[in-house]
Amino acid sequence: VLLAEAVTGTGKTLAYLIPAILSRQRVLVSTGTKNLQEQIFFKDLPVLQESLGVRFTATYMKGRGNYLCLHRFENLRDSPAIRSRDETVLFDAIDEWSRRTETGDRAEMDDLPDDLPFWADIAATSENCLGSECPRYQDCFVTRMRQRAAESDLVIVNHHLLCADAAVRKSTFGEVIPSCGYAIVDEEYFGVAISNYRFEDYVRDVVRALTAKQVADQDRAEELNKDVERVRERAHAFFGSLQMARFDAGTGADSRIRVTRKLMDRVAEDAASLVAALEAVEATIALTKDLPEDVLALGRRAVELKDDTKFLTRADEREYVFFLEVRGRGTFLRASPIDVSAIVRELLLDRMTATVLTSATLAVDGSFEYVRSRLGIRRANEIRLLSEFDFARQAVLYLPKRMPDPRSPQFSEAASREVVEILKRTRGRAFVLFTSYNNLREVHRLASSTLEYPILVQGTAPRSALLRDFRSTPHAVLFATSSFWQGVDVVGEALSCVIVDKLPFASPGDPITAARIEAINERGGSAFGEYQIPLAILALQQGLGRLIRHRQDRGVLAILDPRLRTMGYGRRFLTSLPPAPVTHDLAVIERFFEE
Ligand code: SF4
Incomplete structure (x- = not known):
């Protein structure tokens, strides 16, 4: 491990990119912000491509939620949903763009509003992905990005994606970052959260599958309809109870409160009912024959929702802090690791041959002790490059x-x-x-x-x-x-x-x-x-x-x-x-x- 503090203007980015390129190894570069990620890919690498006279390839990876899912987009396009005029205009623009884009990255569409309501329905997020069963798997933007990255010399990601990727590694299709032996981490700050999935989205997706007659067996379809209706009601009751418990805890307008055992005990009954409702959906889908892959994926999502709900409502994992957050009309239960060192160890120190951690500000009071203890690094090479500014x-x-x-x-x-x-x-x-x-x-x-x-x-x-x-x-x-x-x-x-x-x-x-x-x-x-x-x-x-x-x-x-x-x-x-x-x-x- 190398810990390198180098203030702005010392050429820190070039100092790690050049040896990374010349090493001819696949190197993962993870940045703390998307800004820096963009700067490396669009500014620094083209300059190095020219000046080093060495051919190399690089892939710029964002979180899956940034990319268009061709399969979901087609489904939505072909469904008889009622859209406002504005939405129809945007929908047509996405349709036209989807035929010519190489990357499927929504950032290419300047005019797309950040809070586009239906983006959640067409994004290539892992929980909705059918993986190799998907009819669009070969030309899927995420598949293509993954292939490009696996053949690249440099893979440029950000910490958020790095952590999210580790979280879905156990599932079949989520992982997108290829394995690398060397990592450079620019900015040492890590933040991770596990959240419960949005139940409303899930219920809507199941209802949509039923409306589209994707469950041919009429009896099963009716049963599933009842099951998912129960999920809707119980999710409503569960989040309502959470809100009440939060209100009674006298926490006023704080948008984020810590989840305590006492608070969870108050909502335990609602949580158990919700888990049971999800199990019913899971069972109905498992017992139905000849289902299309889309509906089987809904079964897997029910299992994920159930597991997350159980994990978050147990709130007993000592390594995590559990909290309740209210944003807009949404109520979220989240868990975040107390000790970042465990993540750094799992993601980097245990998997990489060598890791460089660098930032403009790593040392406090002139020493690296704080960052070493925070990240659980026992021994490291250390260097401080002081500012050349006067x-x-x-x-x-x-x-x-x-x-x-x-x-x-x-x-x-x-x-x-x-x-x-x-x-x-x-x-x-x-x-x-x-x-x-x-x-x-x-x-x-x-x-x-x-x-x-x-x-x-x-x-x-x-x-x-x-x-x-x-x-x-x-x-x-x-x-x-x-x-x-x-x-x-x-x-x-x-x-x-x-x-x-x-x-x-x-x-x-x-x-x-x-x-x-x-x-x-x-x-x-x-x-x-x-x-x-x-x-x-x-x-x-x-x-x-x-x-x-x-x-x-x-x-x-x-x-x-x-x-x-x-x-x-x-x-x-x-x-x-x-x-x-x-x-x-x-x-x-x-x-x-x-x-
Ligand atoms: S493979 Fe997954 S992300 Fe890609 S188009 Fe299919 S469902 Fe969407």
């Missing part, structure tokens, strides 16, 4: 005096005043990054009437459109939350200031954070010092890393959180930040830009 000349760190406590109600008002004053001096050209949507909305509400610069707000347009507008609009200001903190690249004057409202501590109310804190405290450690502070330092480094991306870039970093100066741990943050001169004086910012 922060003393290229940047200023502004820490305002007299800011109220960030938890006090006065904070947003004071923060918005500071944001306005800073942006006057930088003439816009800034990212204002928030640790929560609430803070974002509040500061935006207070500051927007005074600001003279074009303001872009996360959530009002797709991320790529916001970034494009930010780059092309003079003096633009972008208000965003932490999802913008990684992998965004704006070189030059368009980005001359990054303002961070609060130190980005993960919320202890978040079930995953809470579980990790408990695990550390249980073994006698100090979760705040060992886990929360290092994690916040890494997040802050990433946020501030947006600013100086090139030797010619200049800019102001501003952190409005007074705890950086007033609390003892503030020193740990300050020593981990780039060595820019610190000021409390707005006039210094003004002079900095006059120079």
